[in-house]
Amino acid sequence: MKKNQNVYQESIGKGGELHQTTNQDELTLTTAQGTPIADDQNSLKAGVRGSTLLEDQILREKLFHFDHERIPERVVHARGYGAHGYFQNYQSLSDITCADIFQRKNEKTPLFVRFSTVAGSKGSVDLARDVRGFAVKFYTKQGNWDLVGNNMPVFFIQDAIKFPDLVHSAKAEPDRGFPQAQTAHDNFWDFISLTPESMHMIMWAMSDRAIPRSFRFMEGFGVHTFRLINAKGKSHFVKFHWKPKLGMQSVIWNEAVKINGADPDFHRRDLWNAIQSGEYPEWELGMQVFDEEFAEKFEFDVLDATKLIPEEQVPVKLVGKMVLNRVVDNFFAETEQVAFCTQNIVPGIDQSEDPLLQGRNFSYLDTQLKRLGSPNFTHLPINAPKCPFHHFQQDGHMAMHNPKGRANYEPNSWEEGGPRENPEKGFKSYPLETDGKKVRQRSETFADHYSQARQFYVSQTKLEREHIASALVFELSKVEHKAIRQRLVSHLLNIHPDLAKEVKEGLGLAKMPKPAEPKLPTNEELPILDSLSIIKNSLNTFAGRRLGVLVGDGVDAELIKSLKKTLKKEKSDIAFIAPTINGVKDCKGKNIKADEIIEGGPSVVFDAVALLCSKDSIDTLAENSATRDFLYDAKNHGKFIGYSSEAKMVLDKLNLTKKDGGFIELKDSQSIEQFIKNCRDLRFWKRLDS
Numbered sequence: 049m050k051k052n053q054n055v056y057q058e059s060i061g062k063g064g065e066l067h068q069t070t071n072q073d074e075l076t077l078t079t080a081q082g083t084p085i086a087d088d089q090n091s092l093k094a095g096v097r098g099s100t101l102l103e104d105q106i107l108r109e110k111l112f113h114f115d116h117e118r119i120p121e122r123v124v125h126a127r128g129y130g131a132h133g134y135f136q137n138y139q140s141l142s143d144i145t146c147a148d149i150f151q152r153k154n155e156k157t158p159l160f161v162r163f164s165t166v167a168g169s170k171g172s173v174d175l176a177r178d179v180r181g182f183a184v185k186f187y188t189k190q191g192n193w194d195l196v197g198n199n200m201p202v203f204f205i206q207d208a209i210k211f212p213d214l215v216h217s218a219k220a221e222p223d224r225g226f227p228q229a230q231t232a233h234d235n236f237w238d239f240i241s242l243t244p245e246s247m248h249m250i251m252w253a254m255s256d257r258a259i260p261r262s263f264r265f266m267e268g269f270g271v272h273t274f275r276l277i278n279a280k281g282k283s284h285f286v287k288f289h290w291k292p293k294l295g296m297q298s299v300i301w302n303e304a305v306k307i308n309g310a311d312p313d314f315h316r317r318d319l320w321n322a323i324q325s326g327e328y329p330e331w332e333l334g335m336q337v338f339d340e341e342f343a344e345k346f347e348f349d350v351l352d353a354t355k356l357i358p359e360e361q362v363p364v365k366l367v368g369k370m371v372l373n374r375v376v377d378n379f380f381a382e383t384e385q386v387a388f389c390t391q392n393i394v395p396g397i398d399q400s401e402d403p404l405l406q407g408r409n410f411s412y413l414d415t416q417l418k419r420l421g422s423p424n425f426t427h428l429p430i431n432a433p434k435c436p437f438h439h440f441q442q443d444g445h446m447a448m449h450n451p452k453g454r455a456n457y458e459p460n461s462w463e464e465g466g467p468r469e470n471p472e473k474g475f476k477s478y479p480l481e482t483d484g485k486k487v488r489q490r491s492e493t494f495a496d497h498y499s500q501a502r503q504f505y506v507s508q509t510k511l512e513r514e515h516i517a518s519a520l521v522f523e524l525s526k527v528e529h530k531a532i533r534q535r536l537v538s539h540l541l542n543i544h545p546d547l548a549k550e551v552k553e554g555l556g557l558a559k560m561p562k563p564a565e566p567k568l569p570t571n572e573e574l575p576i577l578d579s580l581s582i583i584k585n586s587l588n589t590f591a592g593r594r595l596g597v598l599v600g601d602g603v604d605a606e607l608i609k610s611l612k613k614t615l616k617k618e619k620s621d622i623a624f625i626a627p628t629i630n631g632v633k634d635c636k637g638k639n640i641k642a643d644e645i646i647e648g649g650p651s652v653v654f655d656a657v658a659l660l661c662s663k664d665s666i667d668t669l670a671e672n673s674a675t676r677d678f679l680y681d682a683k684n685h686g687k688f689i690g691y692s693s694e695a696k697m698v699l700d701k702l703n704l705t706k707k708d709g710g711f712i713e714l715k716d717s718q719s720i721e722q723f724i725k726n727c728r729d730l731r732f733w734k735r736l737d738s
Contacts, residue, residue, distance in 0.1 A: 079109055087488035091209045091403055095484020096491040097351060100208070100406035107209050107407060114212035115415035121170045122419060124215055125181045127229075128164030129263070129316040130383035131323055133372035135159050135186060135333065141367060144284050144337060145276040147396030149188045150367065158187045158434060161372060162386055163263045163315070167218045168229025173308040174315035175299065176229040177258045177519065182268030182290060183388045184370065187434040194392040195288055196412070200257055201269040201356040204246040206494050208407020213239060214246075232526035241535035244497040244564065247543060248354050251504045254519035256298035256512060256582055261655070262318045264329040264592060265297035272405040273350045275398040275478050276337065283478050285343055285350060285400070287357060289334035289364050295587030297730055299652075301519065303685050306652040314653065320375055327592060327619065328373045334364035347571070348500065349493035353404040355500055359579040382430045387416045395475045401482075422446045438467035498542040499571040505544050507580040511737055517547055521554030533557065538564040583733070590727045591619040596654030598625045598646065598678060600665025605634040607660055607692060610717040614724050625649040625678070627668060635662065646674040651682040656727045658690035658714065659698060666694065670701040679704060686731035690714045690723045710735055 077085045085106055092104035100107070117123060134156040141150035149157050164181035165172065180199040185192055204214050217239035220226050227233055231253075240246045252258070260266040268290030276284045299307065307314050322329055336357055338350075348355040376382040389412040390405060399405060416425045422445035425431055440458055442450040455462040458469075505513060520540075524533045533555055540548035541563035552560055578584045595615060599608075615622050626632050626642035633639055643649065651657045659679065661669055669675045679702060682689050689711050691699060696713070699705065710732025712723045726732075 079106060080113065081109075089207065089210065090488040090490050091207050091407060092486060092488055093401075093403065093484075094482050094486065096487060096489050097349070097401060097493070098482045098484050099401050100403055101486065108410065110209060110212055111407060111411040112414055114215070115411055116418040118419075120419065123415065124166050125162075125164040125183075126170045127168050127172050127174070128162045128181065128383060129319055130160060130162040130376060130386060131319060131329075131372040132158070132160055132374040132376065133328070133370055135368055135370050137368045138366065141276075142278065144278055144286075145396040146279040147188070147193075147276070147394055148190045149186060149193065149394070150396070157189075159370065160185045160187075160382070160386060160430065161370070162383060162388070163319070165229065167215075167231065172229035173312040175259060175304040175308050177231070177253070177301070177304070178229065179253060179258065180260065180263070180266060182266075184268075184290075185386065185388060185392075185431075188394055189435045190394040190396075191435060191437070192392050192431075192433050193394045193397065194388045194390065195270055196388045196390050196408075197268055197270045197288065197290075199260065199266045199268055200249070200252045201271060201287075201289075202249050202252060202500075203271055203353045203404060204240075204249040204253075205243070205404060206245050206352055206354055206490065207403045208405075208411065210243070211404075211407065211411070214243075227526075230526075232523040234527050234529055234532060237524060237527050237536055238529070238532050241532055241539065244539060244566070245354050245494070247497050247539055248501040248504065251501045251516060251543070254516045254523070255504075255508065256300070256515055258519075259299050259301065259304045260315075261297040261299050262592075263315055264294055264319065264322060265292055267291060267296060268331065271353055272402045273400045274393075275400060276335075277396055277398055277476075277478055281478075283398075284337050284339055286338075287336040287362075289336070290331040290370070291334055291364070291366065293330040293332065293369070294592040295589060296582045296585055297593075297655075298582055300515065300685060300736075301522070303652045303681075306650060306681065310648075310650050310653055319372075321621075322592070323372055323375050325621075327621075328371050329592075330372075331370045332366045333368045333370060334366050336362040336364055338362050347574075348496060349491065351400055351402045351491075352494045353402055354494075354497070358577050360575070360577055381428075385420060385425075385428050386430045387420060387425050387428075389413050389416070393475075395473070398478045401480075424448065440467070495567040496571070497568075498539075498566055499568075499574055501543045502570055502572065503574040503577065504580050505547060507577045509581055509583045511733065512581060512583060513547070514550075517550040517554065520547075520551045524551065524555055530557075534561045535564070537561055542566050542570050586730065588728045589618075590655070590724055590730075593655035593727070593730070594621040594623060594653075595656050595658060595724075595727070596623050596625055596644075596649060596651060597658045597660060598669070598675065599632050599640055600627070600661030600669050601632045602662025602664045603632060603634050603640070603660045604662070604692060605636045605638065607714055607716075607720070608634060608640065610720045611658070611714075614717070614720050618724055620724070623649065623654065627672060632665070646672055646678060649678075650674075651678045651687065652685065654687075655730065656688040656690070657682045658723075659695040660690075660692045660714070661695050661698065663694050663697075666697050666701070669695075670698045676702050683710075683735070686710070686733060686736040688712065688723065688727045688729075688732055690720075708732065708735055 091107045092101045136156050139153050162183045165178040167178050182199050183196045185194050217235045218231050221235050270288030274286050276286045343350045391409040424444050424447050427448040440456050527533050537552050538561040623643040625644045629642050629645050631640045631642040
């Protein structure tokens with residue numbers, strides 16, 4: 049007792065100032081109030097699969113501090129880009145939900161979407177290897193519905209109490225302030241290697257999904273399981289999906305590194321240009337709808353955010369489309385000030401007991417107070433509902449409108465016909481029965497950490513699996529502590545021995561560590577799922593993509609004309625790259641305006657390339673070192689390369705004589721059409737596989 053008293057006195061210090069004790073025997077984790085913490089891994093729930101309790105002071109304090117630790121940008125998702133559009137319903141879904149947005153066929157609902165990276169600051173690059181936020185605010189007739197998701201269907205953690213730890217580990221290390229927008233450092237992999245539940249998400253985060261070619265070419269997911277409630281009160285579970293109409297596409301790591309140097313705003317520029325040109329990006333909203341019976345029989349817990357439900361088991365029903373047709377008028381007023389909250393749902397849609405979602409519902413609302421400075425952030429036009437609204441909330445910092453009249457409370461007897469609760473139309477939570485002890489405990493149904501990670505890995509093509517292994521080797525090679533690298537490989541052994549071997553050899557580890565001890569053994573019988581692969585889901589289209597054409601003086605005017613015509617029919621874009629920004633003159637003396645100079649328009653920013661010149665411009669192009677980089681990168685990245693007969697001499701001068709099926713000579717309109725047809729494969733995969 050005397051020893052404890054001394055520790056207490058030391059922590060108070062002389063004059064009453066606060067000191068943290070450094071007595072190694074007393075390094076018990078505490079709250080900021082000094083209360084010892086018994087469990088920092090689980091939030092307080094009503095039963096192991098029950099709802100998170102509001103009384104959980106440890107969860108609330110931890111999230112509260114995390115929400116308020118950045119000035120002035122978002123703690124996570126700081127770098128984002130947004131646009132306006134609408135959602136159009138394909139058909140009535142009144143049989144499964146009474147949500148007004150899904151009641152009438154073809155009705156359009158205005159919306160705002162914000163895409164973002166997670167780890168970097170506002171000033172970071174677009175093509176960091178990272179999860180992408182995919183947040184949609186629907187301005188429905190029943191109020192705002194925020195579907196706040198990611199471009200991956202699962203997440204790193206199962207309980208929101210671990211979210212601050214995850215993000216802190218991924219951010220720049222606090223003692224040195226770097227690396228920026230990267231997870232290739234000790235803190236992140238230390239946390240991950242001590243958190244087996246993250247292994248499924250790690251497979252996604254190390255896959256090509258983490259470096260998308262464009263916002264327009266990535267899927268979106270609601271991540272969590274939600275509920276749909278119909279007019280009779282019947283409940284169905286639902287998972288939300290966004291399917292890009294142009295298909296999926298990613299870049300490879302070497303491209304991402306070079307794109308970030310050439311154009312750090314690559315993703316936002318792409319979205320801006322697409323909308324401004326009238327090529328409005330579109331996604332279809334899909335739903336996986338299932339009942340309690342399926343949830344009980346499913347191999348994994350539907351409340352576990354580190355798990356997905358395969359589309360092959362529960363097909364995704366496409367129920368409507370999102371069209372982005374208007375850029376913002378002011379980036380700060382709209383994209384920066386938009387406030388998404390997972391708690392923003394409307395009648396007919398309800399939460400589940402997912403402990404990660406439950407914590408997000410507290411955190412997202414709380415964070416807006418710090419970031420936007422007032423509980424009146426809903427008064428900002430970008431956040432205000434577009435339907436009629438009536439409440440008694442008033443005053444506070446920057447109140448733009450207050451309720452009129454004497455009454456500022458309810459019930460009141462002053463105004464007949466004033467705002468009153470509406471039992472018929474008002475929001476009602478699903479009356480889920482819950483009865484359990486108050487516990488900080490993880491449900492045993494959340495304990496399988498490796499089976500779906502393995503399923504994701506084996507569902508990829510050979511090339512995609514190689515990219516996952518390469519990403520892990522790269523990231524872990526930046527980790528200074530060998531023990532962390534070994535610990536991570538020990539988890540990989542529970543996912544797939546081939547992956548563990550590749551990473552072990554790539555890191556030069558002397559011997560293979562023992563497999564990590566799993567809570568549950570890996571189920572190796574789960575089927576391969578084609579839906580998890582980008583390459584297997586190619587839509588065989590070049591629509592929405594961009595061809596970079598490197599031109600020289602005297603270029604064949606007919607070839608240029610035919611290229612433009614074919615690309616327009618394909619709904620693709622074309623950009624001309626020339627030695628100077630003044631462009632070049634074609635064989636008829638007509639000027640071709642340059643979109644980029646060779647040094648400023650590398651091939652990495654295009655989906656395919658072409659080299660067109662005359663005999664007179666061969667030397668000019670061949671002697672420019674940027675031409676060599678342009679063509680060598682295009683070849684190394686597996687891009688289709690078109691060339692005119694004269695340009696063949698440039699290829700020969702640059703020792704690009706060893707051509708394959710991805711090199712196509714452009715002679716006439718027929719060969720150009722064949723070239724663009726080949727480009728629909730997006731890459732010449734054989735070259736990358738060799």
